[in-house]
Amino acid sequence: MILRTHYSGDINAELDGKEVILTGFAHEMRDLGGIAFLVLRDRKGLAQVTLVKKLLGKEMFKSARSISRESVVMVRGNVKAEAKAPRGYEILPTEIQVLNAAQVPLPLDPTEKVECELDTRLDARFMDIRRPSVLAAFEIESAVLQSLRSYFYQKGVTEVFTPKIVAAATEGGTDLFPISYFEKEAFLNQSPQLYKQMLMSAGMDRVFEIGPIFRAEEHDTRRHLNEAISIDIEFSFVDDKDVMEILEEAVAGAYRYVAENCRYQLEVLGLDLQVPKLPFKRITYSEALELAAEKAGVKMQWGDDLDTETERFLGETIGEHYFLTDWPSSIKPYYTLPYEDRPEVCRGFDLMHPRMELASGAQRVHDYSQLVERIKGKGLDPDGFEFYLNAFRYGMPPHAGWGLGLSRLVMTMLKLENIRDAVLFPRDRRRLVP
């Protein structure tokens, strides 16, 4: 039993005279006395239901015009082409049922006439998402995922899931959330990194995973969350340059897919989406440092991680997506492969949007002894990595991969101010509910 024949957005004047059943929320009511207009909203748009007192009779007219905003209603009626109606059609109802009445007052205004603060919106997120521009962002996020998945499948990549509950801090540095796992202590995984590498040793050759990652860092910015969705790939028998091409194609492909398939949502958001041009610029870490020193007088030592100021300067100067490559080995993780002829530089890269980092990846170390040395060099204990290191002892193909933040991709694509706008129920330093 499906309680509708059409979505509002699917109706057009060509259905003139046809009976339809629409279900959705009572968006607003404009009552002119002898005639009233009930605007019904569902996820594809708005439909005007015209209530004419003479046609409906006093009783039905009276009860229909008293429907509270945001109540869930079902309308059965006939489509009528009508020049005076928005979008050229209206519904003349024969039956109106309130399936579930909404209480008043509402926690926020779903018609978006009145502004609403982020905190208020997140507290009443279920209703916030009823706002068309909020919903549009999440529908676009779904389209981005669809685009990425189909791109990976077309490239012959196998989709996998790796554990989110893990035994130990796998990479050092970042803080993990401890959880209780029967009689043991366990953690929420910060990244699928070690597992996707192990799958290279397993001969899976090309894998991708889209799933949650958890960071217990106490950061407090518009672009960080403690739970995020990461898009990860790992390919065998390729190098860093190859996976950078995969990355830029995946990102540009997502833009293209959204531009072609999410016209309604982009219109709701008032966006004219420009598909980024390929290939993205490649800038080495050293070049970035020089650029920042020359033009902005930013003084950073070679080997320092780029601070926010430098990152922002580079973004403004370059003005489009770009890769930062050839990082100092000292500031990239142990699994990043150093260049053979100059080991102080490594084959790690970041994909940058002018506003922020979107992804990072690398050619990986695949030699067991070298990996052990790199782990030691970072001040970590190889014993803690035994389950991981074992995969390097019996034939590990050379491999490379990256991890891309889904919410950051959507946030930058849609020019959202805060990453919380790109996550349904964000988890940050303070927010655990809803």
Added chain:
RNA sequence: GUCCGGAUGGUGUAGUGGCCCAUCAUGAAAGCCUGUCGAGCUUUCGACCCGGGUUCGAAUCCCGGUCCGGGCGCCA
């Protein structure tokens, strides 16, 4: 963690010592209106984050707390 800013009806706001039993918009309730499309008009309802202090008088100034926003830090 730190620096800056903020907290006023359900929502978004105005108000920096008396003009405020608090402004405007939206909303809610009632009424008028047959083509609205942010409909219009009339009436009504609904708020100064918590605690302490200064003062004849505090939404407004001071102290403490809580919460929120933004920047930085942190972010393999």
